[in-house]
Amino acid sequence: MLIDTHAHLQWPSFDSDRTEVIARAAMKNIMVIVNVGYDLAACRQAIGIAEQHEGVVAAVGIHPHNANTFTDGTLRALRNLAKESKVVAVGEIGLDFYRNLSPNDHQMEAFDRQLALAEDLSLPVVIHQRDAAQETLKVLQGFSGKRTLMHCWSGGLDTASSYVKLGCMISLAGPVTFPNARRLHEVAKNIPISSLVLETDSPWLAPQPYRGRRNEPSFLVSIADAVAELRGVDAQAISDVTTENAKRFDQATHGNKWAEKRSFHFCFVGLWNLTTSVPFFCRYISTAKTTRATTRQYAATLVRARAWVRFSFSAISLWCSSFSRVYLVFNVE
Numbered sequence: 279m280l281i282d283t284h285a286h287l288q289w290p291s292f293d294s295d296r297t298e299v300i301a302r303a304a305m306k307n308i309m310v311i312v313n314v315g316y317d318l319a320a321c322r323q324a325i326g327i328a329e330q331h332e333g334v335v336a337a338v339g340i341h342p343h344n345a346n347t348f349t350d351g352t353l354r355a356l357r358n359l360a361k362e363s364k365v366v367a368v369g370e371i372g373l374d375f376y377r378n379l380s381p382n383d384h385q386m387e388a389f390d391r392q393l394a395l396a397e398d399l400s401l402p403v404v405i406h407q408r409d410a411a412q413e414t415l416k417v418l419q420g421f422s423g424k425r426t427l428m429h430c431w432s433g434g435l436d437t438a439s440s441y442v443k444l445g446c447m448i449s450l451a452g453p454v455t456f457p458n459a460r461r462l463h464e465v466a467k468n469i470p471i472s473s474l475v476l477e478t479d480s481p482w483l484a485p486q487p488y489r490g491r492r493n494e495p496s497f498l499v500s501i502a503d504a505v506a507e508l509r510g511v512d513a514q515a516i517s518d519v520t521t522e523n524a525k526r527f528d529q530a531t532h533g534n535k536w537a538e539k540r541s542f543h544f545c546f547v548g549l550w551n552l553t554t555s556v557p558f559f560c561r562y563i564s565t566a567k568t569t570r571a572t573t574r575q576y577a578a579t580l581v582r583a584r585a586w587v588r589f590s591f592s593a594i595s596l597w598c599s600s601f602s603r604v605y606l607v608f609n610v611e
């Protein structure tokens with residue numbers, strides 16, 4: 279099983295055959311595709327597609343190219359979108375000083391505010407960085423939410439290692455399959471395998487042998503094969519490890535099982551306390567009716583206190599059980 283950690287299935291070039299593209303990916307054992315947003319419209323489309331297809335989840339964020347459109351309203355809209363059940367990350371966000379389609383200070387502000395949003399909602403982040411490796415690293419050093427994925431890595435090994443030290447995942451895309459991409463080959467060979475994940479960045483950057491064509495998630499197999507060959511291991515090993523890494527990044531599978539158990543636990547504790555508090559209340563009422571002596575009054579107060587403790591505990595537990603469901607993000611297995 280493989281996870282494509284970055285694709286843009288909302289792109290118009292998929293309009294005519296989106297369902298077939300997702301089916302082809304599933305046939306190649308790509309069971310999860312993270313469909314990533316870059317402006318508000320693309321985020322809404324990403325969620326829409328994720329809702330229609332079981333194996334697709336979404337990330338919501340404003341790309342640095344679109345940072346000049348970022349306002350308070352954008353942040354509010356993103357916050358609401360990020361709460362949708364199929365949203366697993368904030369992204370793609372970051373800095374792009376190569377194309378500079380938005381002024382640097384706008385990029386910086388949009389990046390900071392979206393990182394704060396991710397931190398606030400305990401969501402991982404998907405980072406786009408181009409010609410801004412040091413600036414991005416500096417910003418991330420101040421980011422306390424540590425689940426960070428560097429999408430479509432294009433830098434050298436030294437820079438990649440600095441990000442790995444910070445706890446970031448390095449995501450390799452199609453270019454790692456190009457014969458002349460020596461710098462990327464070094465990264466693929468040498469970064470710790472526990473920090474490696476894979477993506478297609480569809481519809482762009484199709485890997486060898488599809489280079490120049492529209493990219494799609496099923497081509498992830500070629501990327502996994504190339505990385506396996508560079509590291510001298512078999513393709514299955516790369517699939518297993520990168521999939522585990524991606525799950526760890528998304529926290530979804532682990533979070534799922536744990537949250538499900540926790541949800542049942544809270545629900546059980548809540549209902550049990552609720553039912554057991556009823557006899558205590560009844561006893562209090564009957565004791566209060568017949569009470570005469572001081573000891574009886576004392577006993578009645580005690581019973582009443584126990585009943586209230588149980589009753590509030592049951593209310594808290596039931597509230598927690600519904601809250602835990604927020605973590606039931608998506609089912610990988």
Ligand SMILES: [Zn+2]
Binds near residue numbers: 284286314370479
């Ligand atoms: Zn992208």
